Every structure is written in structure tokens, then in C-alpha cells.
Amino acid sequence: MKEMYTITAFSENHIGLLNRITIIFTRRHINIESLTVSSSEMKGVHRFTIVIEEEEALVKKVVKQISKLPEVLRAAYYQNDEIVYREIALYKISIESAIEKNLEHLLREYNARMVDIQKDFVIIEKTGHVEDTEKLYDILRHFGILQFVRSGRISISKQKKELSSYLSELPINEYVKA
Amino acid sequence: MKKITGAEAILRSLKEEGVDTIFGYPGGAIMPIYDKMHKEDCSIKHILVRHEQGAAHAAQAYAQVTGKPGICFATSGPGATNLLTGITNANLDSIPTVFITAQVPSHLLGSDAFQETDMVSLSMPVTKWNYQVTKAEEIPEAIAKAFHFATTGRPGPVLLDITKDAQLNTLDYRYKKIKSIRSYNPVPKLKEDDLNEAVKMIKESRKPMLLAGHGILLSHGEKELLAFMEKTHIPTAVTLLGKSAIPEDNPWYVGMLGMHGNYAPNILTNEADLIIAAGMRFDDRVTGDLKRYAVKAKIIHVDIDEAELNKNVQADLPVNADIREFFKAITPRLNYKAGGEWLDEFEKLYKTEYEKVIQPECYPENGKIRSGEAIKMLSDKTKGEAIVVTDVGQNQMFAARYYDFKNPNSLITSGGLGTMGFGLPAAMGAQVGAPDKTVVLFAGDGGFQMTFQELGTIFQYNLPVKMMVLNNNFLGMVRQWQDLFMDKRYAETNMPTPDFPKLAGAFGIESHVVTSRENLETAIEDMLNSEGPYLLEVKIEKEANVFPMIYPGSAVDEIVLE
Ligand SMILES: Cc1ncc(C[n+]2csc(CCOP(=O)(O)OP(=O)(O)O)c2C)c(N)n1
Numbered sequence: 001m002k003e004m005y006t007i008t009a010f011s012e013n014h015i016g017l018l019n020r021i022t023i024i025f026t027r028r029h030i031n032i033e034s035l036t037v038s039s040s041e042m043k044g045v046h047r048f049t050i051v052i053e054e055e056e057a058l059v060k061k062v063v064k065q066i067s068k069l070p071e072v073l074r075a076a077y078y079q080n081d082e083i084v085y086r087e088i089a090l091y092k093i094s095i096e097s098a099i100e101k102n103l104e105h106l107l108r109e110y111n112a113r114m115v116d117i118q119k120d121f122v123i124i125e126k127t128g129h130v131e132d133t134e135k136l137y138d139i140l141r142h143f144g145i146l147q148f149v150r151s152g153r154i155s156i157s158k159q160k161k162e163l164s165s166y167l168s169e170l171p172i173n174e175y176v177k178a
Numbered sequence: 179m180k181k182i183t184g185a186e187a188i189l190r191s192l193k194e195e196g197v198d199t200i201f202g203y204p205g206g207a208i209m210p211i212y213d214k215m216h217k218e219d220c221s222i223k224h225i226l227v228r229h230e231q232g233a234a235h236a237a238q239a240y241a242q243v244t245g246k247p248g249i250c251f252a253t254s255g256p257g258a259t260n261l262l263t264g265i266t267n268a269n270l271d272s273i274p275t276v277f278i279t280a281q282v283p284s285h286l287l288g289s290d291a292f293q294e295t296d297m298v299s300l301s302m303p304v305t306k307w308n309y310q311v312t313k314a315e316e317i318p319e320a321i322a323k324a325f326h327f328a329t330t331g332r333p334g335p336v337l338l339d340i341t342k343d344a345q346l347n348t349l350d351y352r353y354k355k356i357k358s359i360r361s362y363n364p365v366p367k368l369k370e371d372d373l374n375e376a377v378k379m380i381k382e383s384r385k386p387m388l389l390a391g392h393g394i395l396l397s398h399g400e401k402e403l404l405a406f407m408e409k410t411h412i413p414t415a416v417t418l419l420g421k422s423a424i425p426e427d428n429p430w431y432v433g434m435l436g437m438h439g440n441y442a443p444n445i446l447t448n449e450a451d452l453i454i455a456a457g458m459r460f461d462d463r464v465t466g467d468l469k470r471y472a473v474k475a476k477i478i479h480v481d482i483d484e485a486e487l488n489k490n491v492q493a494d495l496p497v498n499a500d501i502r503e504f505f506k507a508i509t510p511r512l513n514y515k516a517g518g519e520w521l522d523e524f525e526k527l528y529k530t531e532y533e534k535v536i537q538p539e540c541y542p543e544n545g546k547i548r549s550g551e552a553i554k555m556l557s558d559k560t561k562g563e564a565i566v567v568t569d570v571g572q573n574q575m576f577a578a579r580y581y582d583f584k585n586p587n588s589l590i591t592s593g594g595l596g597t598m599g600f601g602l603p604a605a606m607g608a609q610v611g612a613p614d615k616t617v618v619l620f621a622g623d624g625g626f627q628m629t630f631q632e633l634g635t636i637f638q639y640n641l642p643v644k645m646m647v648l649n650n651n652f653l654g655m656v657r658q659w660q661d662l663f664m665d666k667r668y669a670e671t672n673m674p675t676p677d678f679p680k681l682a683g684a685f686g687i688e689s690h691v692v693t694s695r696e697n698l699e700t701a702i703e704d705m706l707n708s709e710g711p712y713l714l715e716v717k718i719e720k721e722a723n724v725f726p727m728i729y730p731g732s733a734v735d736e737i738v739l740e
Binding site: 011012014015016019020023027057060061064065067068070071072073170171172 | 303310488
């Protein structure tokens with residue numbers, strides 16, 4: 001059965017590694033639902049968060065192929081209930097409808113906030129799961145949304161010893177520079 | 179510290195890694211390196227090929243016969259892209275190779291400069307690792323990493339793309355080999371639990387079978403494998419790339435697996451109650467229909483590459499380990515011998531195959547010459563001691579089936595990619611790596627024509643390769659499929675061929691053509707007795723097919739003899 005899986009990988013920060021990782025998915029015709037790359041808490045180490053909807057057996061194979069890349073430190077996969085995860089969404093709404101429809105009350109109700117106010121429009125921010133940001137989208141649609149954007153997923157596992165805790169135990173690569 | 183140029187640093191770093199031979203072809207962007215190589219004190223031998231694809235295949239074959247990584251140079255743009263088939267071939271067959279391509283100066287990167295190609299992106303899916311060097315100072319570390327990745331763990335091709343300015347600029351040079359990299363764990367630790375479980379599974383089995391793959395040769399585990407077979411008497415089959423790991427007269431050797439493998443091991447794969455897959459990856463050419471593969475067997479799968487475990491076939495016991503270590507550790511713990519009746523089952527089926535297929539193929543009495551008889555004769559005359567290189571197609575399958583391999587790494591063939599045109603350049607590389615050995619090439623007329631420009635290289639370096647072109651005037655293997663599955667509609671497989679002896683003659687290479695059985699033996703002897711390179715064209719039966727065969731989509735035990 002296909003389910004949502006979140007894959008986390010830590011890698012050395014090397015040009016092209018993103019490409020190498022995505023090739024593993026594209027070769028197998030796997031659609032990447034979301035992909036977030038950022039530096040980790042450790043200098044020089046990057047963190048990939050990749051969301052796909054697939055069968056577990058296939059996810060396992062893919063994670064092994066990611067782990068196998070010589071510059072990937074570690075990779076693992078999780079189901080939704082094993083992680084805390086969030087996306088962030090931004091909505092741009094015209095100032096008239098924001099004033100007209102008592103937006104502030106609504107934002108409080110949906111745990112969203114206004115992050116910028118301009119002469120013609122306001123920008124609202126909401127973090128949560130896709131369903132949450134979508135729900136707010138459906139509401140705000142009636143206000144007339146000028147622009148909408150949603151980030152990829154970021155996640156943290158609920159296990160005590162998370163992947164990233166291995167990072168602090170990593171040795172430094174030694175290479176004598178002249 | 180005296181500063182040296184990047185180009186010098188490249189050559190010195192290669193020497194640090196023990197490189198003495200490079201296959202390559204010059205061009206604009208790589209000229210600084212060639213310029214430094216031209217100096218008298220450069221001890222590295224360079225083999226100038228006639229096409230970069232040839233350099234790549236040659237380097238891979240060189241690696242296979244010497245056990246050292248194969249090295250290739252090519253210039254930017256077309257020189258580099260010409261390598262791609264060879265890199266891919268080395269990747270699918272896990273051969274340690276280091277490709278060095280030159281690149282336009284770094285300030286021109288991304289601008290579609292003359293002969294700029296994004297080689298790092300192009301080679302990404304077909305290399306184990308690659309990297310673009312844009313600064314001279316990066317060279318020693320990049321080369322040290324390249325060799326470390328290429329040669330450790332599951333080996334494979336790596337590529338360094340080095341900009342021209344990095345070659346020309348200077349650096350303070352200091353080299354240090356890399357022993358470990360924190361993100362890379364090439365040799366997994368064999369687990370005690372896995373060993374115990376494997377011992378238990380073997381002890382409980384009544385019809386065990388061992389499938390030995392290329393991993394045996396790559397880990398230099400032939401001796402350990404033989405000791406295991408000796409102790410357990412477990413019937414052992416090989417994959418195409420596992421061939422030559424076991425001398426074929428070994429009493430427990432039961433032949434080759436797969437589409438054109440032997441009858442017994444294919445059929446009995448579905449009778450076995452235990453399969454020990456050793457350094458092999460259950461390629462679809464080996465397994466046939468996966469749903470009906472190894473139907474009665476528990477499976478122990480040992481591989482150094484964890485990603486191979488449970489990839490194609492679900493193992494009851496996946497063991498992530500170096501196969502040599504595995505055999506070394508398990509053999510002393512086993513007090514087990516497989517029963518003789520089980521081995522007899524293989525023998526019985528072999529007899530059937532011998533009567534129906536092998537005898538008529540290798541010892542025919544009339545009709546035109548058959549590939550099998552030419553190969554068997556050559557096998558006898560060289561006592562199984564030659565290094566055999568094949569091209570792809572029927573010639574490859576016949577060579578694998580009928581040459582009686584004795585020594586490890588004596589079959590050089592394109593397995594995973596099935597690259598026509600591989601044979602001649604690979605034979606050339608094998609001969610460079612093993613100058614004192616008899617290197618024999620078996621090629622079809624089609625594949626030979628794909629890379630025959632390397633005759634020029636063979637001539638230039640007087641490499642005594644013995645080339646046997648099995649000419650059926652057809653793209654034989656494709657014609658066979660058209661014969662079997664497409665009502666003999668021979669679409670574009672019938673091919674007129676050049677006068678091969680004349681072609682060889684144009685390169686100053688001795689040659690002969692043989693068309694009849696009574697002249698075959700002398701022709702082969704003449705070839706083997708010749709001093710230098712020699713091309714023997716053998717006009718063979720035009721519409722001969724390779725059997726046995728597992729038809730596409732069939733199960734292993736549905737293998738047919740005719
Ligand atoms: C580069 C490449 N192109 C096409 C093929 C497909 N192919 C596989 S076998 C074969 C026929 C080979 O014919 P020939 O070289 O004459 O050898 P034979 O099978 O007759 O021994 C072809 C075209 C291939 N394997 N490689």
C-alpha cells in the first residue's frame with residue numbers, strides 16, 4: 001500500500017549531491033512530493049528532507065541507495081506518526097477584503113498571523129500540516145488570494161536519539177593540506 | 179616548498195597511487211597534462227587509443243587483469259562524452275576505474291564555451307563518485323579521494339573533471355593517500371548472528387546450491403570459495419561475470435546460470451531448498467521471471483553492497499559483508515556435506531544438455547563451422563590458460579559456455595551493459611595489462627565493426643592480441659530473437675561485412691580467413707603460434723542459435739534446449 005514517507009538524509013555539502021539524490025527517485029519514476037535542503041546544525045553537513053508517497057518496500061530500497069552514496073552520512077525514513085513535521089504557507093490578500101471581513105478574528109481561530117502589511121495587501125503566515133494550510137486557503141479564497149506559496153516539509157523524528165545526534169560524534173575528515 | 183603546476187601534481191599524484199599506465203587521447207583542454215607527460219622523466223606509459231570509448235574499455239580490462247585501477251584521460255567536450263559508454267559499462271560491472279577529463283577554464287564554465295560539456299552532470303548517474311576540480315590546490319585531495327572510492331567497497335568508476343586553469347596554476351604539492359572518509363563505510367562488518375544463522379540454514383538444507391557472482395573475483399575470494407566448496411560439496415554455479423572464479427573441472431562446479439547458461443543449474447534453482455547467493459545481484463538475465471524464481475528455496479544473500487540486498491529477490495537472510503570474509507569465517511564452522519544424490523541430479527541434466535546441445539555444437543561432423551567448435555578447439559589448444567575477451571551477442575554466450583576457464587579473471591566481458599564494441603578495445607587493454615599472456619578475442623562481425631579503429635592502437639604498440647571474428651554476416655543475437663519470436667522477419671540484421679583480412683592488412687596486422695572444418699585446426703594453430711597481433715576470420719554457420727535458452731518472461735526451469 002502506498003503511504004506518505006519522509007526521508008531524512010545528512011550529507012557532506014558537495015555540489016551536485018542534490019542531483020545525485022534526485023536521480024535515485026527519477027530513475028524509478030517516483031514523484032517527489034516535497035524536498036527541502038538546508039544546512040544542518042553541524043558546519044558543512046547538509047540535511048535533506050524528502051517526502052514521497054510510495055510502498056514501504058520501495059522506500060527501503062531508495063533509502064539504501066541514498067545511504068550508499070559515498071558522501072551521504074546517514075539516511076533514514078519515517079512514517080508520519082514517527083515525526084513532527086511542518087510546512088509553512090504564505091498568503092497575500094488585498095487590504096480591502098482583509099479589513100472588510102474581520103480577518104484578525106479568523107487568523108486567531110486558525111492560528112495564523114499577519115507578517116506584513118502594505119498599502120494594498122497583507123501577508124499572512126501559517127505553519128502546520130498540508131491539511132491545515134489548505135483549510136486556511138479554502139477560507140481565504142473567499143477573500144480573494146493574490147498569491148499563495150507553500151514550503152516543503154521539514155521534520156524531526158520522535159525518537160530520542162535522532163539521526164542528527166550522530167552528527168556530533170562524527171570525526172573530522174583528515175586531509176593534510178600543504 | 180617548491181610550487182608545481184596542477185598538471186604536474188596530477189601526474190605525481192597518479193604515481194603516488196601506483197599508476198604506471200594510462201589510456202587516453204589528447205585535445206585542447208588537456209594539453210597541459212600531456213605536455214608534462216612528454217617530459218623524459220615521466221615514467222607513466224600512455225597508450226594512445228583511436229577513440230575515447232576504446233580507452234575506457236581498455237582501462238577497464240586492464241583493471242580486471244591487473245587488479246589495479248584502470249586510468250583514462252580525455253579532453254573536454256567530445257573527448258569526454260566519448261567515454262560515457264565505457265564509464266557506464268564499468269559502472270554496471272563494478273570495475274575500479276578513474277576517468278580524468280579536462281574542462282574549459284573555470285571562468286568560462288556555464289557559458290557554452292568551445293568544447294564545454296557538463297561532464298559532472300552527464301556522468302553522475304553512471305559513476306560511483308565524481309567531482310569537478312577548479313583550483314590547482316584541490317588536485318591532490320581530489321585524486322586521493324577518487325582512488326579511495328574507485329577501489330574500495332564495491333568498486334566502480336569515478337570521474338574527475340579538471341579545468342584547464344587548475345592544470346596550469348601552481349600549488350604547494352603534498353600527497354597523502356586516503357584511508358577513510360567519515361561518510362563512507364566500504365567494508366561492512368560481518369555479524370556473528372548472521373554467521374550463526376547461515377550455519378544453521380546450511381545444516382538444515384538437503385538441496386543447497388551456491389551462486390557465485392562477480393563479487394568473488396572483486397574480493398579476491400576465489401580460494402576461500404573453493405575451500406568452502408571442498409568442505410561442503412555444495413553444487414556451485416556462476417553468473418556470467420562470476421565465470422573463471424572456479425576452474426571448470428572442479429567437481430562441484432555445475433555451470434553457468436542465466437538466459438544462455440547451463441541446463442542443470444537453471445532447472446535445479448527451482449528444486450533447491452537453499453540458495454546461497456555470493457557476491458551476485460540477481461540480474462534479470464539470471465533470474466528469468468522473478469515470481470517463479472527459487473520457488474522452493476530459502477535464500478542467504480551475501481553482498482558488500484547493502485543496496486543489493488532485497489532489491490530484486492527477498493532474502494531470508496541478507497548478509498551485508500565482504501564475500502571473502504564471509505567464506506573465510508563460515509567454512510571452519512561448518513561440519514556439513516551435501517549429499518551425492520543432489521549432485522547427481524546436476525550430472526544427469528548435464529548429460530542431457532551435452533547430448534542435445536554441447537556435443538552437436540562443439541563436435542559437429544557436417545555443415546559449416548560452428549562457433550562452439552571453434553571456441554572449444556581454442557580452449558583445448560590454450561589449455562584454458564588464455565585470457566578470453568568477448569564482444570556482445572552470440573559470440574559472447576558461446577565463448578562463456580565453451581571456453582574451459584582455469585584462472586581467475588580470465589574472462590573479460592561486458593555483462594551489465596552488454597556493450598557491442600567492447601571486445602576489441604578490452605582485448606587491447608587486457609594485453610597491455612598482461613603482456614606475457616595469450617589474450618584471445620571472440621567477436622561477432624557486427625560488434626567488431628563498432629570499434630575496429632583500435633586495430634590502429636594494436637598495431638602501434640604491437641600488442642599480440644589474437645582476434646577471432648566469428649562472421650555469420652548477421653547481427654546474430656538479434657537475428658536469433660527474430661527467428662524465435664518474430665517469424666524470421668530479419669529486419670536490419672543482415673549485414674554485409676568488409677574483407678576482414680584486408681582490413682587487418684591495412685593496419686599491418688597478420689590475418690587469415692577460414693571457411694571449412696578441415697582447415698580450422700591449422701588456422702587456429704597458426705594464429706596461436708604467430709608472434710604479433712593476428713586476426714582470424716571464421717566464416718560460421720549463418721543462422722545458428724545459442725541454446726539452451728530461457729525465453730524472456732519464462733521461469734528458470736522453463737529453459738529450453740532447442
Ligand atoms: C552498442 C550496442 N548496440 C546494439 C546492441 C544490441 N545487440 C545485442 S547483440 C546484437 C547483435 C550482435 O551481432 P554480432 O556483433 O554480429 O555478434 P553475434 O551475435 O552474431 O555473435 C545487437 C545488435 C548492443 N548490445 N550494443
